[in-house]
Amino acid sequence: MYNDKKNSTSLDSSEKDSSRSSIAEEVSGLKIESIFPGVQIDKSVPIHYLIEALKLRKEYMDRIGSDKYSETTKCFLNNTYSQYASTFNVKQNTKAPPLAYHPPEPEPDHWGLKKSLPKYETKYIFKREGGITRIYDKNNELVKDFEKYYISKVKFLKDYEKMLSITSNGPLKTFCYRRLMYLQNKFQLYLLHNEQYELHEQKTSPHRDFYNVRKVDTHIHASSSMNQKHLLRFIKRKVKNDKNNTVLEKNGVKLTLGELFKRLKLDPYDLNVDMMDCHADKNTFHRFDTFNTKYNPLGVSDLKQIFMKYNNYVEGKYFAEILKEVFKDLEDSKYQHIEPRISIHGLKNNEWNKLATWAIKNDVWSTNAKFLIQIPRVYDEYKAVKEIDNFGHLLNNIFTPLFEVTNDPSVDPYLFKFLQQITGFDCVDDESKHEYINFDKYTPDPDNYTESDNPSYTYYMFYLYSNICMLNGLRRSRGLNTFSLRPHCGEAGAVNHLISGYLTAESIAHGLLLRKSAILQYLFYLTQMGIAMSPLSNNLLFVPYQRNPFPEFFMKGLNISLSTDDPLMFHFTREALMEEYSIAIQVWKLSPIDMCEIAKNSVHQSGFDDKIKMYWLGSNWKKEGIAGNDISRTNIPDSRISMRHELLVEELTNIFNNSNN
């Protein structure tokens, strides 16, 4: 039971020099609810389902090579927690590597252009079979080493159906719902007891505060990463200075920027944000279709083409310039980072080359940014205009260049270098669209998928996942970086999307629909799966701000971060991420500790290099529990970390002790 005496002394802020490590140790022994009787689980609850689900996700994450699965939960799965418990609860007396507070300056040659390309002796042959790339050696035999990364459609559908049956089990739903409510109540109880205490602990940490802890904008689209005023000013400046630049070729006629604006009958001086009309408003609520048209400045798709694309007549010159201005602002802010998404459509097989060439030639790079690739789920649109014949084409255009360049870097040196800066894949579109074609054993394989309707969300997820697994396996064998799958998931539409996400994704964006499935929400909690939430975006598209599940998820201990999605559409100030935080803080009355916890989650979820995160979060940052916490960098008191970890351990203990039901 909590020691009241300590609580009262900790309230006395004059006692400033109580040693931190001793507090940590004592706090780690903190028990919140031992006055309550132990958990009694109804025999009808199939607890073992939870363990099966935990194992499934672990298997999927191991296959793709993600290390973001909760270490604690892994220990329970391996039945080794009791053995390692102390490593979570006790600070390691590491003579910490002499870390400065800030990581060292990056090399000027950040693309590694001066380094010679590696030459690999072994060359493989790739064949897409049933939509999934298989790796053969020169004798045309499957390479055994890579077969462990292969997952068949049959196996996936079996697992998916297993998850479907788990998540629809009635007694289990009630159990998970009650556990989640329990977690939420415990958090509140903890705060009532310890709020002053943990705030005091935070204050004793010198120099560090919310402003100078690292935060990553974990979900933001590159083409809308600037705010509306920024884009407006940029366009005005370009029309003024570059008016004689040819920017467009339309029906064989070349147009300069000046001519284009003359055709639009617009004087750049007259332009304003209202005309730009890029901002989402009341009329976008539940209207993803009108929302999408907002991407066109002035409602003119040519302007989107000129200023917000890398593949256009000016070879993405303007898009690169404005992105670099966004990066510059972030570098000035120093502690704010982003993970912008940039599109690969899968329409042509030279897209990757164009993108890599654009990025490297324009040097679109920053210490404060890490790119993800977003794959739009719009097969049906391409099919309708006959740009592609079948779904296999899409997969071919997306993946074949990646396998080829990994096999032999010399086929596209720029792409090879560029890929080393990419951390993962996103997959985006309106989830609320009806899915006419289910994914089941009767669904045609990609090469035979010639329907005019879009395949389902799960179909996309599976073929992205399975191909990335093979690609990661190949890349790992060559000592190269690998990719994560971090799709949009659970923003709207069917709850089942979250099952696909749970199996295949390292982390997801949105996750709003977790509200509707207590079991999935509980599994997300137990595996500490990352969720990049964007309440301001939701507010204008799917859920009013006040009804966003963010504060609940936070209390329950889900691994959530705050992200902006589209500053162009949603934000007003020059500091979009700070604006997003500010509103969350004000409306939900988050404390400075809550804010720092969310910031820490964002760093964990992000794809920045481990060696950078070590500088941002401390040398043991990968460890869960207080062993991994370095308050001098995270600004989170050990008491908070300890509480979170103990609650997780308690849940896992309950489950694993009662799994014989």
Place this chain on the structure above:
Amino acid sequence: MYNDKKNSTSLDSSEKDSSRSSIAEEVSGLKIESIFPGVQIDKSVPIHYLIEALKLRKEYMDRIGSDKYSETTKCFLNNTYSQYASTFNVKQNTKAPPLAYHPPEPEPDHWGLKKSLPKYETKYIFKREGGITRIYDKNNELVKDFEKYYISKVKFLKDYEKMLSITSNGPLKTFCYRRLMYLQNKFQLYLLHNEQYELHEQKTSPHRDFYNVRKVDTHIHASSSMNQKHLLRFIKRKVKNDKNNTVLEKNGVKLTLGELFKRLKLDPYDLNVDMMDCHADKNTFHRFDTFNTKYNPLGVSDLKQIFMKYNNYVEGKYFAEILKEVFKDLEDSKYQHIEPRISIHGLKNNEWNKLATWAIKNDVWSTNAKFLIQIPRVYDEYKAVKEIDNFGHLLNNIFTPLFEVTNDPSVDPYLFKFLQQITGFDCVDDESKHEYINFDKYTPDPDNYTESDNPSYTYYMFYLYSNICMLNGLRRSRGLNTFSLRPHCGEAGAVNHLISGYLTAESIAHGLLLRKSAILQYLFYLTQMGIAMSPLSNNLLFVPYQRNPFPEFFMKGLNISLSTDDPLMFHFTREALMEEYSIAIQVWKLSPIDMCEIAKNSVHQSGFDDKIKMYWLGSNWKKEGIAGNDISRTNIPDSRISMRHELLVEELTNIFNNSNN
């Protein structure tokens, strides 16, 4: 009835060149609810009470010399509306004065230091009688010209009681409540009909958008006008660079900045925002007392003394510097302005001289700022420590220097110049404190008021108002600027504060309690009395954001603006006012037109010079109705302005036609 045909064509955004003036004329004839039967007013409703209340406020505003009373309502009071109606509804074909979009650069000698002091032949003698300054000539006779500005306590109490009885009339409450609901519903109906139409109208206005319309932060305290990170950085910089500066004398010992921090056992590098602890949080809700202590950085009142006061050992050097940094940011933003409050306590009779000297010597001035003086309501605290004997002392210290310097500028040239830059008085403290002593005919006059308890809110208001009336009369006779009374009012505590405010104040800050009095709320609407609201401040002190009456007030058409109150306590980004707007926009889904309307209100309410406002809002800005609207500056479509004006006229017509009840 609204012309459906026009509505549908206006939706077609291709029809861009429909002439604006014709739209305006047609829209001004727009009728929203003629399908409903006319208003039927129960005979039991004493409508004439409303007219009496309208007359009362007009009388009080005329006395103090405020021109912010609704012109439309004045016309109704004078029974001249039908005569002047067209001047509101038709754009004047003025060959507008050749106004550039931006006002001309201010003179370098903005304090007018190089101008010689005026010499006035007539000299007056001032005597405070019953707490109110009376003006005598050299023959010791009351000067008749100024007697019209005099209001006796008896007269005020009679009017106050009249208002009390009006605002507690049952049938009238119901009537006003229903009218207000009616206004709100009409606004919503208007939007449903015209939203696309007015947005289209707004888009056709070139160059102007929400970012470049002028906005004034109508309520902000100078000492907390910087955000917490700004103050922290400033203190760090000063401790580093000025460590050998003597900044404090305590018990005869002089301390340098370096020594002070040594005593506090603090290394400036270690300082962080958490230690600063200036931010309001969950624990300030309904705790104005803890809120007030947040003004002390690091909980150390010495730091407040050194960095946030003009009257200290360093003669306000640091406070001037940081304020000028705040001003610099505003000047860079160009379109954002503030009206910072700075304190006169009334403890010493040289306070005014110190303040004026500080302001002028440090040149604390900006085109983007206009100072107000705030009088804290803390007589009881001064009395408790025997700094003053009676309430009359306070009034003496506050007002005598002002009368004297207006009488003869040479007695304090700096003060004379300084006053020319001051626009009004605020009056501040926790309104929720219980008032032990009522203001009635038995309450002692100020010179005899020696109680240990604070006099009531109304007592403060009356003596401020009555003295400012006399002072304004005197200043007007000399061609000098006059002062407004713009107190904090209706933030918490008794609803009656709003009656005092209604009678004496030009505009108020907060006004939350208008929720609790439909009659007062309706009167505020009818007189278009300004309300500077600060929902983020309320959120941490008195009303959760989601329950703030701001959006309702806005729909009903009350004259509200958005203000920050204390960026040090409430805001996170570098752009506090934009942050305040952004949150309101997001949470309440305000449209770009709503935002511009609120910005326009803020300019109207502010004390910036009329000749400046002309540049900001257009040459006819004082006119109500579309006649006063210049969309090229306000960015508000005529349709919106017209709707607001018609609704006001409709209400007034109802009232004045039914006043025989």
